[in-house]
Amino acid sequence: MAKILMKGNEAIGEAAIRAGCLNYFAYPITPQTEVAEYMAKRMPEVNGVFVQGESEVAVGYMIFGAAACGERVMTTSSSPGVSLMSEAISYIAGARCPAVFVNIMRGGPGLGGILPSQGDYFQSTKGGGHGDYRLLVMAPDGVQEIVEMVMMAFPLAEKYRNPVMIVGDGLIGQMMEPVEFPDNLTVKPSNKDAWATNGMDTRGSKEKNIVKSLYLDPEELNNHNLTLKAQYERMKKEEIRFEAYNTDGDYKVLIVSYGTMSRVCKTAIDNMKAKGIETGMIRPKTLFPYPLQAVHDAAAKQSCKAVISIEMSMGQMVEDVERAVLGQKPVSWYGQCGGNVPSPEEVEEQVMALINK
DSSP states (O other): OOOEEEEHHHHHHHHHHHTTOOEEEEOOOTTSHHHHHHHHHHHHHTTOEEEEOSSHHHHHHHHHHHHHTTOOEEEEEOHHHHHHHHHHHHHHHHTTOOOEEEEEEBOOSTTOOSSBOOTTHHHHHSOSSSSSOOOEEEOOSSHHHHHHHHHHHHHHHHHHTSOEEEEEEHHHHHOEEEEOOOGGGOOOOOOOTTTOOSOHHHHTOSSOOOOOOOOOSHHHHHHHHHHHHHHHHHHHHHOOOEEEESOSSOOSEEEEOOHHHHHHHHHHHHHHHHTTOOEEEEEESEEESOOHHHHHHHHHSTTOOEEEEEESSSSSTHHHHHHHHTTSSOEEEEEOOTTOOOOHHHHHHHHHHHHTO
16 A cells, blocks of 8 residues: 655644545634645545534534434544533533544643644543533544544544543644555444434434433433443543553663653664663553553553653643552653653653653
């Protein structure tokens, strides 16, 4: 299969189309606006629909409407835009509708800046909206992987009847890399007739399908939340994804990092290895469900002296790293915000400080 040189944002759009998504609603916000520009051109070519909403709030409910009909639907946005969609995301999760959200993260809080960040970890993994809901959250490390994750996201959303969110920092949206679109990731939509509001005549049924998130009876609402919780527990059993890098041998420090930052860490690990200094890394590909056991086991290795979470945030993932390590080794954090990406040399400096501590 021939590879195509594409910008990350454009590759996101093409991956969605090839995954069978013909419904895309969005509102422009840097650094992901090129997705909408690409979809404005491509959607008419594939008989798809693109509507630019008047705000991200409106877009969230456009997504809800299409998802309730069982259609494959996606939006892309960036940090504060996702905040404005959070109420709709809660409704979509509560109504058990499949939908795909892509967040190309920028700096915050507030308006912050337009440069890359990983400051939305809490937003994506700990809720964002109201109620006891969770999203299946995936974190790519480059353009090829975000292509694959976008294509995987639609059948995963349908499998669990739950929103899937893909979080990538602004670099992933703006960089250009050679990509391919694997045919094996093109999966036909699952049976939606059992639940979607796609019309009684359409599905040849005399039974109404009702999509809702309102349950006024306390027992009914509790049972509904238990059903949702069972789906999240199933995700924890079946959907954990991670990469273990240089963890086969002995190492004194374990790095935990994700997204673009993990690529910087790989360079630092390779540089240190050339000097005879072994460092391992666990890269979560899913932020929820989180690879707790993988981090725990890597930290438990006898040679490992310390664990460090390296992020483009003020230390959001470090809480899950600590939860995984369970106090067996000291856990520290290093990161930067505002758009500055720590260099391999800075990562090496942090690791050496832990080794020499």
